[in-house]
Amino acid sequence: MTDTTPTPEPGPRQSWETHAAASGDTDVVAISPVREEGMLTDERPDTSVFGPDVVARARELIARYPQSRSALLPMLHLVQSVQGYVSQAGVTFCAEQLDLSEAEVSAVVTFYTMYKRKPCGEHLVSVCTNTLCAALGGDAIYRRLAEHLGEDGRPVGHEEVAGAPGEPGSIMLEHAECLAACDLAPVLQVNYEYYDKQTPDSAVELVDALRRGEKPAPTRGAPLTDFKAAELQLAGFFPEDDATYRAAVDGPSQAVETLRGAQLAADRGWTAPAMADDVPLPALDSKKEGR
Numbered sequence: 001m002t003d004t005t006p007t008p009e010p011g012p013r014q015s016w017e018t019h020a021a022a023s024g025d026t027d028v029v030a031i032s033p034v035r036e037e038g039m040l041t042d043e044r045p046d047t048s049v050f051g052p053d054v055v056a057r058a059r060e061l062i063a064r065y066p067q068s069r070s071a072l073l074p075m076l077h078l079v080q081s082v083q084g085y086v087s088q089a090g091v092t093f094c095a096e097q098l099d100l101s102e103a104e105v106s107a108v109v110t111f112y113t114m115y116k117r118k119p120c121g122e123h124l125v126s127v128c129t130n131t132l133c134a135a136l137g138g139d140a141i142y143r144r145l146a147e148h149l150g151e152d153g154r155p156v157g158h159e160e161v162a163g164a165p166g167e168p169g170s171i172m173l174e175h176a177e178c179l180a181a182c183d184l185a186p187v188l189q190v191n192y193e194y195y196d197k198q199t200p201d202s203a204v205e206l207v208d209a210l211r212r213g214e215k216p217a218p219t220r221g222a223p224l225t226d227f228k229a230a231e232l233q234l235a236g237f238f239p240e241d242d243a244t245y246r247a248a249v250d251g252p253s254q255a256v257e258t259l260r261g262a263q264l265a266a267d268r269g270w271t272a273p274a275m276a277d278d279v280p281l282p283a284l285d286s287k288k289e290g291r
């Protein structure tokens with residue numbers, strides 16, 4: 001097929017021109033500043049959605065690090081706990097809080113897949129389609145969920161939402177790289193909580209329960225919440241009283257399969273070689289002064 005896209009002339013370009021000139025399957029958003037509803041403008045976005053309580057939490061994050069810019073990753077999770085994604089307003093908010101440029105913040109947002117560049121569903125369903133899970137059924141699970149969550153015969157795509165984003169029962173589906181649970185493959189996660197040894201049928205049952213407003217218990221780990229609540233935890237904010245905190249984060253965290261190697265070693269008396277105690281650890285560079 002002949003590509004009829006005109007070749008851009010050299011020289012400075014308006015952002016909408018470079019956006020339009022990219023081919024259809026180029027992930028332009030990944031290399032452009034994030035803008036609301038795909039629009040690129042030079043206006044400062046309205047950051048009023050991040051009220052005094054969010055600003056206070058942002059200041060708390062900054063206080064946790066010797067250099068304020070180190071608070072960027074948790075601050076982006078804080079932004080997602082408010083909006084369900086990192087909007088351009090979120091980028092501006094972080095840049096202003098941390099005295100960074102918007103380009104520096106955008107570079108981080110677009111690098112890590114945990115930062116969503118469009119509004120997420122109430123829940124994020126991540127299906128591992130990396131090698132081991134894929135071979136054991138992960139691809140089939142993803143395909144079945146994409147079709148099941150789609151409409152009018154069109155499956156939902158990677159990072160697309162079934163339902164109105166943020167509304168109860170809405171679900172963003174995504175491919176995920178290895179979720180570090182290969183011993184329990186094929187696995188999927190809902191808001192980063194594990195559901196092990198899935199099948200296409202069990203995955204469909206799970207998303208149907210989510211759409212009904214239920215919160216099926218993960219195979220292990222903390223109880224299921226929703227994407228925004230999980231993001232607040234990832235930002236490092238938990239309930240203050242111990243009982244509520246424990247209820248929010250506690251759960252069985254290990255599976256028999258995961259411990260099988262350690263158990264075999266213990267049964268057979270195998271141990272790792274002792275660490276040589278005469279090898280000095282390399283000195284760390286002293287921290288440099290920074291923002």
Ligand code: FES
Nearest residue numbers: 128133179181182
């Ligand atoms: S390949 Fe799926 S958890 Fe490792």
